[in-house]
Amino acid sequence: MNRDVIVIGGGTAGMEAAGQLAKAECKVTLIEKEEEAGGHVRNWCHLFPDRRNSADVVKYLSDLINQKNITFLKGTSVESINKSKKKFHIKTNRGHEMLSDAVVIATGFDLFKSEKKEEYGYGIYNNVITSADLEAMFRSGDLRKQNGEIPGRIGFVHCVGSRDEKSGNLYCSKLCCVTAVKQAIEIREHLPESKVFCFYMDMRMGGAHYEELYMQSQEKYAVNFIRGKVSEVGESINNGLIVKVEDTLAGRPLKMELDMLVLMAGMEMAEGGRKIAGMSGLNTGENRFFAAADNHFGSNISNIKGIFYAGTCTAPMNITETISHARASVTEVMDYLKESNI
Amino acid sequence: MQFDPFVIPFNIGLYFILIYVITRSVIWFRDLSKPDKLRLQRGFFGIAFGMSLKEIFMESLIHRKILKTNLRLGYMHMSLAFGWFLLILFGTIEADIFGARHLNAPYKAIFFRFFNPEHGKTGFEAAYGFLMDLILAFILSGLLLAVLKRFYSKIVGMKKTTRLKLTDKIALTSLWLIFPSRLLAESFTSGAYGTGSFLTGTLGTWLATFLPARQMAYPFWWLYSLSLGTFFILLPITRYMHIPTELFLIFMRNSGIKTGDKAGTYSEVQTYSCSSCGICIDACQLNFSAGITNIQSAYLMKAIRNNDDVTDIAYNCLMCGRCDQKCPVGIELSPIRMIQRRGGEAENDIRNIYKGYFRSRQSVNPENEIIQANYNFLKEEEPGKTDIIYFAGCMTHLTPAIKKSMVKILDASGLKYNFIDEHGGVCCGRPLMLSGQDKEARELINFNSRMIWKSGAHTLVTSCPICYKVFKESYYLDVKVLHHTQFIKMLIDDGLVKMNFLHKKVVYHSPCDLGRGSGVYCEPKEVISHLARLEKSSFEDENSLCCGGSLANMKLSSSIKKKIALDAVNALTKNNPDILATACPLCKKTFSSVTEIKIADIAEIAAEALIAKPLKIYSSSHLTSIKELANI
Ligand code: SF4
Ligand code: SF4
Numbered sequence: 001m002n003r004d005v006i007v008i009g010g011g012t013a014g015m016e017a018a019g020q021l022a023k024a025e026c027k028v029t030l031i032e033k034e035e036e037a038g039g040h041v042r043n044w045c046h047l048f049p050d051r052r053n054s055a056d057v058v059k060y061l062s063d064l065i066n067q068k069n070i071t072f073l074k075g076t077s078v079e080s081i082n083k084s085k086k087k088f089h090i091k092t093n094r095g096h097e098m099l100s101d102a103v104v105i106a107t108g109f110d111l112f113k114s115e116k117k118e119e120y121g122y123g124i125y126n127n128v129i130t131s132a133d134l135e136a137m138f139r140s141g142d143l144r145k146q147n148g149e150i151p152g153r154i155g156f157v158h159c160v161g162s163r164d165e166k167s168g169n170l171y172c173s174k175l176c177c178v179t180a181v182k183q184a185i186e187i188r189e190h191l192p193e194s195k196v197f198c199f200y201m202d203m204r205m206g207g208a209h210y211e212e213l214y215m216q217s218q219e220k221y222a223v224n225f226i227r228g229k230v231s232e233v234g235e236s237i238n239n240g241l242i243v244k245v246e247d248t249l250a251g252r253p254l255k256m257e258l259d260m261l262v263l264m265a266g267m268e269m270a271e272g273g274r275k276i277a278g279m280s281g282l283n284t285g286e287n288r289f290f291a292a293a294d295n296h297f298g299s300n301i302s303n304i305k306g307i308f309y310a311g312t313c314t315a316p317m318n319i320t321e322t323i324s325h326a327r328a329s330v331t332e333v334m335d336y337l338k339e340s341n342i
Numbered sequence: 343m344q345f346d347p348f349v350i351p352f353n354i355g356l357y358f359i360l361i362y363v364i365t366r367s368v369i370w371f372r373d374l375s376k377p378d379k380l381r382l383q384r385g386f387f388g389i390a391f392g393m394s395l396k397e398i399f400m401e402s403l404i405h406r407k408i409l410k411t412n413l414r415l416g417y418m419h420m421s422l423a424f425g426w427f428l429l430i431l432f433g434t435i436e437a438d439i440f441g442a443r444h445l446n447a448p449y450k451a452i453f454f455r456f457f458n459p460e461h462g463k464t465g466f467e468a469a470y471g472f473l474m475d476l477i478l479a480f481i482l483s484g485l486l487l488a489v490l491k492r493f494y495s496k497i498v499g500m501k502k503t504t505r506l507k508l509t510d511k512i513a514l515t516s517l518w519l520i521f522p523s524r525l526l527a528e529s530f531t532s533g534a535y536g537t538g539s540f541l542t543g544t545l546g547t548w549l550a551t552f553l554p555a556r557q558m559a560y561p562f563w564w565l566y567s568l569s570l571g572t573f574f575i576l577l578p579i580t581r582y583m584h585i586p587t588e589l590f591l592i593f594m595r596n597s598g599i600k601t602g603d604k605a606g607t608y609s610e611v612q613t614y615s616c617s618s619c620g621i622c623i624d625a626c627q628l629n630f631s632a633g634i635t636n637i638q639s640a641y642l643m644k645a646i647r648n649n650d651d652v653t654d655i656a657y658n659c660l661m662c663g664r665c666d667q668k669c670p671v672g673i674e675l676s677p678i679r680m681i682q683r684r685g686g687e688a689e690n691d692i693r694n695i696y697k698g699y700f701r702s703r704q705s706v707n708p709e710n711e712i713i714q715a716n717y718n719f720l721k722e723e724e725p726g727k728t729d730i731i732y733f734a735g736c737m738t739h740l741t742p743a744i745k746k747s748m749v750k751i752l753d754a755s756g757l758k759y760n761f762i763d764e765h766g767g768v769c770c771g772r773p774l775m776l777s778g779q780d781k782e783a784r785e786l787i788n789f790n791s792r793m794i795w796k797s798g799a800h801t802l803v804t805s806c807p808i809c810y811k812v813f814k815e816s817y818y819l820d821v822k823v824l825h826h827t828q829f830i831k832m833l834i835d836d837g838l839v840k841m842n843f844l845h846k847k848v849v850y851h852s853p854c855d856l857g858r859g860s861g862v863y864c865e866p867k868e869v870i871s872h873l874a875r876l877e878k879s880s881f882e883d884e885n886s887l888c889c890g891g892s893l894a895n896m897k898l899s900s901s902i903k904k905k906i907a908l909d910a911v912n913a914l915t916k917n918n919p920d921i922l923a924t925a926c927p928l929c930k931k932t933f934s935s936v937t938e939i940k941i942a943d944i945a946e947i948a949a950e951a952l953i954a955k956p957l958k959i960y961s962s963s964h965l966t967s968i969k970e971l972a973n974i
């Protein structure tokens with residue numbers, strides 16, 4: 001059997017899908033725009049809810065794609081996709097021209113660009129960072145303010161670029177609440193003297209072991225949870241950050257000075273995915289993610305026969321869900337190849 | 343005595359409308375406030391009168407402004423108005439010289455050909471007849487355009503045309519019938535008597551070849567008289583009332599009367615002066631970006647005239663002022679809309695009575711005292727003594743890059759200043775005013791005024807055009823109010839700050855409240871040209887667009903606001919500038935949320951270009967403009 005499948009995107013979903021397809025004896029080409037596979041997980045330090053090292057996941061995925069049936073093209077992005085008869089014709093920025101029988105889209109997500117919420121001061125005040133920046137600090141093991149001091153009071157702003165009509169994203173990104181809880185705990189472990197505050201609208205703890213982690217953060221780590229949306233961030237004379245927030249449980253406006261503020265940037269349809277949607281005629285939803293053919297039993301299926309979705313290019317998902325979704329896409333691909341006698 | 347029963351409808355109509363206009367003017371005059379009455383009296387004997395005559399000629403007859411915006415539409419209005427005026431003028435002269443007697447009743451001039459069918463055979467008479475035919479042809483050409491516009495508005499270069507109510511339709515039909523029936527009546531009479539010039543004569547001779555011209559003429563003279571009579575009688579309750587009303591408007595405006603913030607004669611006269619030309623509809627972004635086509639000023643004027651509920655219309659508007667700038671009649675549309683927004687506070691209940699021919703005002707009792715706004719919780723702090731106050735404003739606190747840039751520039755200038763709302767201040771009051779809550783806004787204004795007064799500053803600098811407008815217009819302050827673009831311009835001119843030249847292409851978006859709202863167009867552009875390469879756009883100055891984020895509209899959904907913003911960004915960045923510059927925190931936020939193009943406030947660009955220098959405090963003695971400010 002010589003069935004060619006192209007997987008676009010070499011993050012968690014793309015690697016998982018490529019690995020499973022190769023196991024099912026397809027010839028797979030995995031296209032990744034970065035110089036290395038692994039996607040966002042590579043930049044993370046520890047994962048929720050069990051704080052396992054993200055390197056474990058990256059290692060599992062790298063081993064998986066290390067098979068003879070998989071060609072990995074790094075630093076490559078797709079320029080055009082065309083379908084004629086049953087074949088997909090794909091051109092890349094590096095001049096490859098490829099034919100394949102099926103395509104799996106695994107373009108993933110981009111983090112919301114936090115500088116767009118200018119009122120939070122990302123890129124303007126030194127000690128306003130994003131959850132991804134904090135994760136990089138954890139990896140380097142060095143958690144400091146820009147001037148080298150150790151931060152004493154640290155705040156987390158939930159829902160940055162999610163659940164926010166003004167940013168154009170009405171949906172919940174699902175992972176930022178639990179990420180904030182995990183990161184808050186880690187800060188308290190790194191810096192036992194610190195005080196940590198989470199400013200949230202709702203705590204969405206809808207995954208296995210999330211609620212337990214949340215309880216632990218309060219009981220064991222004394223993280224303060226304040227219900228209310230941060231309205232603006234300013235700078236005090238001694239370079240501290242002044243955060244204005246409405247405490248909706250106490251029913252009063254709060255103004256507090258912090259040393260560091262972490263923005264929980266939401267997930268958005270990736271730029272690369274948007275380009276592909278534009279060139280291929282694949283449907284996207286109002287939230288700009290790819291729109292699956294059916295919400296219940298067709299979440300891997302697109303509006304073009306032979307093109308399938310895997311992972312967060314369709315909606316925010318955690319790693320467990322992404323891997324399951326990618327495996328499910330392989331089932332759909334195999335069914336399709338069989339039904340159309342390829 | 344020359345008389346025929348067919349002139350009766352015309353006579354009734356004419357005398358009715360004359361009496362009506364006089365009565366209505368008396369009522370209007372009576373309702374004016376005392377100072378406005380005085381203004382009007384002074385205007386009547388002063389230069390305002392001459393100015394008004396000139397303006398009436400240029401605008402009500404020639405329609406110069408419409409001609410400038412839209413040639414075909416202007417021609418249509420001009421041929422009808424100016425043509426009709428000439429027809430009456432030369433008709434009266436004709437009747438006076440050639441008629442049986444001097445000083446005739448009006449109908450003899452209007453129906454001159456009927457009473458003098460043999461007239462027009464000799465040289466001079468024929469030449470005069472030629473002139474009359476020429477004028478009639480001029481009017482008919484405009485009428486043809488008007489008829490076509492009704493059915494295909496694109497013909498006159500308009501995208502939208504106003505919708506009509508029933509009485510308007512009847513009046514419109516009678517108006518349309520006036521000139522064709524005159525043409526046919528005169529042609530048949532000319533045909534029967536072998537008179538008439540190139541139009542009526544030729545048509546008449548041709549018609550007479552196959553029709554009994556003498557018998558045919560009479561019914562058309564009836565039709566002519568009837569359509570004139572009907573038109574005059576319906577005039578006061580249709581939009582055509584704008585024809586006589588505009589004369590009052592011009593005179594009142596030249597006498598120095600302003601709209602003010604309560605409904606009154608002047609706002610009513612303006613409402614009736616709207617000709618429903620539809621220019622404001624084409625100018626409105628809610629129309630061409632958002633497809634909302636029932637809230638534009640033309641519809642607001644109509645709804646007020648008809649006494650309809652205007653709440654939805656009044657609030658669904660960006661208050662961008664684009665329509666104010668374009669209205670050829672010069673109606674102060676935004677102030678009138680604000681009056682409607684303050685509706686709850688009206689002193690009078692206005693009702694149309696006698697089928698809409700008159701309006702009565704009945705005093706309304708104030709509604710139960712609304713809960714008093716209470717701002718006692720605001721802490722009054724003692725501001726330090728200073729020369730310059732920097733008031734960033736609430737919006738600027740949401741765009742910290744702007745306030746940081748201003749602090750950098752202020753520090754570099756070495757002037758003594760106080761960032762008065764650095765750690766939170768009190769709103770300037772304009773958002774409340776825009777929603778019609780003037781009393782509540784006044785509380786905030788008084789609070790801020792006290793703070794500013796206590797600081798002893800001579801200059802107030804603000805980063806937000808919304809604050810700027812309200813500080814200038816609604817605060818009674820003894821300080822010079824400057825928008826930061828004006829202030830930066832002064833610093834550059836005085837040599838207090840030095841700037842690098844950035845090699846970037848910058849296109850400028852003029853914010854509504856700064857540009858159209860406050861007339862600040864030049865300084866922002868001058869600052870940009872000093873710092874970078876200023877590019878032109880097709881939407882400059884008065885014609886600039888609204889960013890769509892307007893605080894004044896609480897009815898639009900975010901997606902519509904985004905659509906307006908995106909269309910505006912696309913229109914402004916056609917030539918791929920490096921930066922789309924603005925001078926308003928709200929514009930910046932609105933634009934940033936829809937595009938990846940770099941949006942920056944002029945203050946940010948200036949701060950980037952600033953050449954840092956050691957801090958030293960200048961004594962304000964060797965400064966020019968800033969020093970002048972100190973002695974205001
Ligand atoms: S998961 Fe939490 S922080 Fe993230 S968008 Fe949902 S509610 Fe907001
Ligand atoms: S408000 Fe002015 S622009 Fe609008 S229809 Fe009336 S006259 Fe024309």
Ligand code: SF4
Binds near residue numbers: 625662664665
């Ligand atoms: S002010 Fe602006 S939004 Fe309002 S009607 Fe006029 S043009 Fe339209």
